Amino acid sequence: MKRIPPKLSASLEQAKFNHIFLDEDHMLENREVIDSEFANGTMDRLKIHGSVVRGCNFSESTFTDTDLLDVRFVDCDLSNVNFSKASIHRVEFINCKLVGSRFDECSIKNLLFKESILNLAVMSEGKLENILFETCRMGSTDFFDCKMKKVVFDDCELDEARFIDTSLNGIDISTSHFETFDIKKEDLEGCIVSSTQLIQFASMLGLVVKN
Template identity: 45%
Template sequence: MKIDTPKIPEDLTERRFTDIFYEEDPEFEMCMVTDSEFANEALDRVRLYKTVIRNCNFTNTDFNRIDLTDVVFKNCDLSNADLGNASMNRVEFLNCKLLGSNLTESYIGNTRFRESILNMVTFGNSKLEKVIFDDAALESADLFDCKLKKVEFLSCNLNGASFEETPLKGIDISSSDFDSLTVSIENLKGCIVSTSQAIQFALLLGLKIRQY
């Protein structure tokens, strides 16, 4: 699946993330932010546009209603950050940590999570459209009542993930691993799985499989 990638200009202004407090509105445009410490902060309606953020720490920070367009996060820690009600388009998270982060009631489009840790992330009531999880850890992630459209899970760890109330029709999880998954039978219809996963689901349903 092809998704639109972030459109990042070559000439970026170097900034520290704390500089955002001195802006008239909490927004950065065409910036390069590196090695910034911004943990345990609170900033409502942040807007980042055509910006690259590298090696930054945003643990426990409240970014409620954050607006991201054409943004790349690389080697960043957003563990336990509040990104609820976010709007994302053309965003990449590369080798990032979002352990236990809140992404509920968000719109996430044309976004790639590559080699990132999203264990225990909550996506409840969000719409994900053209999203690729690439070699990502989503252990015990909660995708309750989400709308998934053109979403791929490539070589991910989905163990213990919950897709309650979320239809998986057309969603390919065949290259991903899990021992257990929370999903109802009606929402599993049309999901693309591997042969071994099909056997796993059959066993979870209580079917007894006879080998010939």
């Protein structure tokens, strides 16, 4: 999978997140935002382009119809953030908390989640392409009616993850780990799994494996 990383300038002007209120279009562009607080906030049609966001708290906030392009989030708390109907392209979440966050009806392409916590997160009715989940905790994460293409789950904890009406055909989960996993047989067809996972899925589907 060839994921296109964010296109970021080597020189970014520092800013606080509340500077976005100075722009009538609610846009931050070519900025480095550090240690800002916007918990329990609401902002529709937020735009962040070509920026690095580091050490910020956006927990419990609502960012519907957001446009994120060429952005890197590092050490941020985005727990229970609502990203419904967002456009998220060439974005990275590194060591971030996204517990319970919602990505409903989103267009997501060239995205990296690395060493992040996505327990109880929800992705529904969205298009996901060129996505890498790397060393993430994803317990009880829900994927509902998602269209996936070139998505990899590398060394992730997927226990009790649910893939409802979401095909994993061509999707690689072979290096990830789980005890239980909720998916229909037809949505599992074509999924790339390890030999250990094959035995787990056989058991879940009621098959008996003989050595």
